[in-house]
Amino acid sequence: MIAAAAAALLVVLGTGRAEAIVGPSSEASGEAAGIVMVLNHSGRTAGFCTGVVIAPDVIMTAAHCVPEGADLRVHYPGPGQNPVLLPVEAVARHPDYRPDAIRTRERSIDLAIIRLSAPLPDRFTPMRLSATDGVKPGLPFTMTGYGVTREGDGSSSGRPRRTTLQARAPLSGVLLWAEDSARHGSGACTGDSGAPVMAEGSTTVTALVLWSAGRAGRQCGDLTQALWLGPQKAWIDQILISWGVAPAF
Template sequence: MTRTRPARQAGNQIGTPSAACVAAILTFLPAPPAGAVVGPAHDASGTVADSAVMVLQRQGAAAGFCTGVVLGPRAVLTAAHCVPPGADLRIYLKGAAVLLPVAEVVRHPGYRADAITSRERSIDLAVLLLPDPLPSAYRPATLGSEAGTAVGTRFSVAGFGLAREGDPKTSGQLRQAELAARAPLSDVLLWAVDPNHAGAGACTGDSGGPVLDGSGAVAALTLWSAGDGRHRCGALTQALWLAPFRAWIAAAAAGH
């Protein structure tokens, strides 16, 4: 399969890593990667910080990273477009300067890498299985049990991507911002915007990161972002509801 990069995707692109993670990333990546949440946001802490990791990938001369959600000691959930076939993958543990290998990638059978051009429905999910467990400080995230919501329902988005669009040096720090659901409503996809109209939202590097509901459960997984005018971030965040796919996620991560 060939990975397609939508023009405004909140995924990984080529660029330069932040100073906070440059040393660790460059030991793995010979080419410089790029990108956390743009607009009004704050550094993430607590349960979301304990269950989020960076997913690094290299494919030929291209490299980059996304965000991932911990499912178990040896299992991480992310977006399938972040882990294309043939890519060399690592899990980066921020603060520990540790790069963990990935033993296996389980992509949802409904994922279509060319969904944008072919206009097919795509379930953009992948479970990464690790040969060794994550440090004990990491905790499995709680996944949401419901899909769909009312317009205006509040969520928060978290990720390691760009904090300022166009500036890769601002990536690498887990940040979190408040969003609200907007129309159209769907039991598969969530569209969310900054309720204060101040430009908060996912950006490059945030794909695969958690969208949390009011209880702190991971209700959806970030996939895509859009901006106003020439911007690519800050106007709209799109995510995939996880409740319809919990059985598949559990089966893919079983034993890990």
């Protein structure tokens, strides 16, 4: 059933939370070797996100992308662009993740690590993680995701895109708030949850996209929120070591 549901999702790719890159962006090149799509299916609902490859068989993404009880698959284009769907063997959600945090106004660390049943092909390059200190408003960051490029249009997703955003206030030791300072409407959207955020010019991942907001009733194109990975290093290392995987920092 999951294979059929996932195949249908690959055609539609418009369901799920509103967290891909809308507005001005460019085709991703090198970064595409370090990201995949994470598909989830539960009952009549399905969704998709972006995942960061941190080991040949380990993916990092947002915890809300891998809900409890959902059937999960990692997708990437195989030979001839035919879709490949890899089963997920294990999921570790951060112990401080709260699925209802928005409603209950609780602090939540929306982060998860998943282990695949088989390694990805050699063409995928695991991305390194890094902590970032001393962020100031206006500091540029690059994000790369698989989400939609037109809000509400699932057919505009499925290809990795990149864009540059700038840090803005409020400054936080837990979350990065970023925006398109040119006000051209660029930012995360449906399918970009779990996407990697890097300081401009860097190849190490410092944050993970979680959420987006827009203007005039829209959900994308104005504000992008991401989770700093540095403060979560101890937990990330703990999970990787328990799986026999070298730390990603």
